[in-house]
Amino acid sequence: VVPLAALLQIGGVQIAKDDVVKENDPTNNVPDSIFAKLGMQLHRRENHPLGILKKTIYDYFDVNFPGKFEKFDDLCPIVTVKQNFDDVLVPPDHVSRSYNDTYYVNSDTVLRCHTSAHQAELFRNGHTHFLVTGDVYRRDSIDGTHYPVFHQMEGVRVFSPEDWSGSDMDGTEYAAADLKRSLEGLAKHLFGAVEMRWVDTYFPFTNPSYELEIFFQGKWLEVLGCGVTEQAILHASGRTDIVAWAFGLGLERLAMVLFDIPDIRLFWSSDERFTSQFSEGKLGVKFKPFSKFPPCYKDMSFWINDGFTENNLCEIVRGIAGDLVEEVTLIDNFTNKKGMTSHCYRITYRSMERSLTDDEINELQEQVREAVQNKLNVVLR
Ligand code: FA5
Ligand code: MG
CATH class of the missing domain: 3.30.930.10 (Bira Bifunctional Protein; Domain 2)
Structure with a gap:
């Protein structure tokens, strides 16, 4: 099947x-x-x-x-x-x-x-x-x-x-x-x-x-x-x-x-509070946000390798957190005396539909860290 x-x-x-x-x-x-x-x-x-x-x-x-x-x-x-x-x-x-x-x-x-x-x-x-x-x-x-x-x-x-x-x-x-x-x-x-x-x-x-x-x-x-x-x-x-x-x-x-x-x-939302606002099928409607839920920020630093790309990182984050991830931003970038480059990314988690719990985000972030380490061959700091 x-x-x-x-x-x-x-x-x-x-x-x-x-x-x-x-x-x-x-x-x-x-x-x-x-x-x-x-x-x-x-x-x-x-x-x-x-x-x-x-x-x-x-x-x-x-x-x-x-x-x-x-x-x-x-x-x-x-x-x-x-x-x-x-x-x-x-x-x-x-x-x-x-x-x-x-x-x-x-x-x-x-x-x-x-x-x-x-x-x-x-x-x-x-x-x-x-x-x-x-x-x-x-x-x-x-x-x-x-x-x-x-x-x-x-x-x-x-x-x-x-x-x-x-x-x-x-x-x-x-x-x-x-x-x-x-x-x-x-x-x-x-x-x-x-x-x-x-x-x-x-x-x-x-x-x-x-x-x-x-x-x-x-x-x-x-x-x-x-x-x-x-x-x-x-x-x-x-x-x-x-x-x-x-x-x-x-x-x-x-x-x-x-x-x-x-x-x-x-x-991509199938939440009725989104979809129902366009049920007339006409222009002229302004979207009324049902509520703005609080964001949660998680930072992650690692030493990159040669093949590292931001798109690969984003795909891993999206693969785990799906539409709960709102933004991935490089917030720090430096190279040390040995020529190793470190990146720090800030991941913003936020649902469009509900409040997320701390436990839920911590769990996602843990999975992200593990996957980033295993699949991108970077060294977490
Ligand atoms: C093109 O894709 C060209 N094929 C457009 C074109 C057609 C030019 C015919 C000349 C003649 P570009 O990559 O800039 O161009 O994308 C066109 C539009 O798609 C952008 O202006 C933007 O509105 C939208 N777009 C691009 N990337 C994204 C994205 N990741 N998410 C949402 N919208 C995007
Ligand atoms: Mg363009």
């Missing part, structure tokens, strides 16, 4: 964990806690903030470009390394390809780390206006705005020479201007007035590339990346003479701002 969580249904296809992961395969770094998230598809729930946000963005494109944008929200998150990286020109030595940053099911298959993994195939199949929404997976640090599984929406629009020939711009300039206009329009549709700014950036798949930031909780929060698609991607997909823009936005980040959701873990 296959355990329930190991069987998932995506796009009408049933996938058993055993079909994709071999027992003790060293080329697989997907823990059970992450595998269990596959197929949950929070973005397809009508009464979930992510589902509501997806629909609100759909509305914007439907009103402004009637009948133009095709929507995909059920593409399988298990993709090839080629789809996730090669097809969008991510260089062979780029950090995002490392086992430290990406979940590999095996050496040629990953849990997509962005919805851009579907671009090339959709270009190849002739699509010209599309939105792709899906769950994406990344090994990452732990705090209130980062989670190893989150949701993105990719938007792509293709232009042909007749679109820009009447303007005084070339295809790239024309697409870049249209992109910024369209996304500013989207931000206005979602937020009304909000402080935002464009930041120049780099992506392997776009040039020029930009990030849009929104002012949230006193800080600038990056909500999306975008740019004009590299010609090489279009050419490899058999499309010539065209120009395209693309964006990839983080649904949680936008939803946190829109609904006043203070912590990214809440999206």
Whole structure:
């Protein structure tokens, strides 16, 4: 009998964990806690903030470009390394390809780390206006705005020479201007007035590339990346003479701002006090925290070794404490005369749903210390 969580249904296809992961395969770094998230598809729930946000963005494109944008929200998150990286020109030595940053099911298959993994195939199949929404997976640090599984929406629009020939711009300039206009329009549709700014950036798949930031909780929060698609991607997909823009936005980040959701873990809550607040399935609701429970801090110091990474530490902590861990922060870092480096991390434990007892936290922290020592080969101080 296959355990329930190991069987998932995506796009009408049933996938058993055993079909994709071999027992003790060293080329697989997907823990059970992450595998269990596959197929949950929070973005397809009508009464979930992510589902509501997806629909609100759909509305914007439907009103402004009637009948133009095709929507995909059920593409399988298990993709090839080629789809996730090669097809969008991510260089062979780029950090995002490392086992430290990406979940590999095996050496040629990953849990997509962005919805851009579907671009090339959709270009190849002739699509010209599309939105792709899906769950994406990344090994990452732990705090209130980062989670190893989150949701993105990719938007792509293709232009042909007749679109820009009447303007005084070339295809790239024309697409870049249209992109910024369209996304500013989207931000206005979602937020009304909000402080935002464009930041120049780099992506392997776009040039020029930009990030849009929104002012949230006193800080600038990056909500999306975008740019004009590299010609090489279009050419490899058999499309010539065209120009395209693309964006990839983080649904949680936008939803946190829109609904006043203070912590990214809440999206996964099945607590009725969370879920019931979105039962109308509409925008305009502000989340009312049921209560803010007290945090509990535990510090842990150890001598690191060469292979130590913060992502590996975070995965161990998350594997033991699950959503009871709110943040993992490096608070001290020094190297002694012998060249040994010590790190001190502060782990913040807090439940979104209840008060935690001292015994419970001490027990978790003890397990964390043991696992960190055994699995990361560090020396606790
Ligand atoms: C990308 O993933 C690009 N594929 C976006 C893109 C698409 C650029 C098309 C150009 C053209 P980035 O890694 O910056 O870019 O992620 C995009 C957004 O996802 C971020 O702006 C942020 O809103 C969100 N995001 C990134 N990491 C996390 C995380 N750990 N938790 C929650 N949201 C995240
Ligand atoms: Mg980014």
